[in-house]
Amino acid sequence: MIAVSDLTVRYGKRLAVDRLSLSVAPGEIVGLLGPNGAGKSTTMMAIAGVCAIDGGKISVDGVDITTQPERALRRLGVADQPPTLYEFLTVSEHLAFVAEARGKPDPARADGLLARLGLGDAAKRLCRELSFGMRQRVSLAAALVGDVAALLIDESLNGLDPHAARAGREVIEAAAAEGAAVIMSTHLLGIAERVCSRLIIMEAGRIKREVVADELAELRKQGAGALEELYLGLVGASAT
Ligand SMILES: Nc1ncnc2c1ncn2[C@@H]1O[C@H](COP(=O)(O)OP(=O)(O)O)[C@@H](O)[C@H]1O
Ligand SMILES: [Mg+2]
Numbered sequence: 001m002i003a004v005s006d007l008t009v010r011y012g013k014r015l016a017v018d019r020l021s022l023s024v025a026p027g028e029i030v031g032l033l034g035p036n037g038a039g040k041s042t043t044m045m046a047i048a049g050v051c052a053i054d055g056g057k058i059s060v061d062g063v064d065i066t067t068q069p070e071r072a073l074r075r076l077g078v079a080d081q082p083p084t085l086y087e088f089l090t091v092s093e094h095l096a097f098v099a100e101a102r103g104k105p106d107p108a109r110a111d112g113l114l115a116r117l118g119l120g121d122a123a124k125r126l127c128r129e130l131s132f133g134m135r136q137r138v139s140l141a142a143a144l145v146g147d148v149a150a151l152l153i154d155e156s157l158n159g160l161d162p163h164a165a166r167a168g169r170e171v172i173e174a175a176a177a178e179g180a181a182v183i184m185s186t187h188l189l190g191i192a193e194r195v196c197s198r199l200i201i202m203e204a205g206r207i208k209r210e211v212v213a214d215e216l217a218e219l220r221k222q223g224a225g226a227l228e229e230l231y232l233g234l235v236g237a238s239a240t
Contacts, residue, residue: 001026001061001181002047002150008055009042009205016042018205019056024181026149029172031196032185035235039205040185041081044152047183048078060150074102077148077180079156083139087128091119091138094127095145102146113141117167133160140168144175151175153184157191169195193220193227203235 002024009017017039024030032040045051047058049065049072058065063072086094095110114120117137122130127138140156157168165188173195176182186192192199199211211219211230219226 002183003059004043004047004056005058006056007043007046007053007058009039009046009051010054015205017046020202020205020207021056022183022200022207024150024183026179026181027176028197029176029182029184029195031192031199032183032202033187033189033192033199033231034202034208035237038202038235040202041154042205043202044078044154044183044185045080048076048080048152049073050078050080075147075149077143077146077151077175079136079139079143079151079153081154081156081158081185083135083156085127085130085135085138085142088126090124090126091130092123094138095142098142099145102148104146106145110141110145113144113171116171117141118164133164136160137164137168140171144171148175148180151180151182151184153182155185155187157186157188165191189227189231190224199227201231201234209234 005021007017007020020043034040042051046053049069060072060076065072086097089097092110096105096107099105099110114123117140119137122134130138136156136159143151143153153172157165160168169191172182172184198213198216200207201209
């Protein structure tokens with residue numbers, strides 16, 4: 001569903017993503033881990049067509065995002081970091097706008113997402129008034145409205161209280177269960193271990209290590225701390 005091959009992105013002289021390849025099948029949740037500056041957000045923004053690429057190919061549902069961006073991106077939901085919201089729209093107007101842009105207005109789904117994410121009471125508030133955690137949740141809801149087949153979730157579960165974090169996790173899992181291909185970056189190793197089908201650990205723009213499904217299942221069995229040990233043994237602290 002999401003296929004990236006040899007993706008390279010530079011910011012001036014800085015190489016942010018270095019010949020990275022990955023693919024995500026429908027129903028999979030791939031966790032993108034790695035220190036600050038590893039290139040996680042850049043990878044996702046490149047897939048979302050928001051950041052210019054210096055090499056490689058990206059397709060969503062078999063459609064090349066460079067040659068046919070509108071077609072490729074129509075079924076792609078993105079929760080960016082920090083969240084880009086239409087500040088002078090209310091929360092429900094924001095969701096309605098995003099769903100319409102995807103060609104799939106669906107107020108019932110938007111209301112359902114708001115309720116599940118504990119945002120029912122915030123529906124009529126302007127986005128610019130929201131707290132950090134509420135913005136994270138609105139951004140997640142907006143990624144999920146419309147008929148999305150692929151999802152890019154950039155640290156959207158950060159800073160959420162335990163109830164909200166669980167709700168966020170559940171809506172992402174539900175989207176995958178409905179067949180969405182999901183890439184989700186996070187520093188929350190416990191959540192990654194629990195939610196993801198497999199993990200990709202990045203460092204300095206490259207894939208340092210992939211943790212495939214069987215290995216992840218083994219880490220879960222070993223219990224709390226096993227993934228943390230693997231991660232800390234593998235990558236250094238943040239580079240940039
Ligand atoms: N807009 C930008 N301009 C210049 N450099 C950037 C920009 N965005 C990110 N970078 C650099 O690209 C690298 C990857 O950043 P990023 O993709 O944000 O990493 P991550 O999401 O893993 O923390 C870092 O070295 C960062 O400083
Ligand atoms: Mg980032």
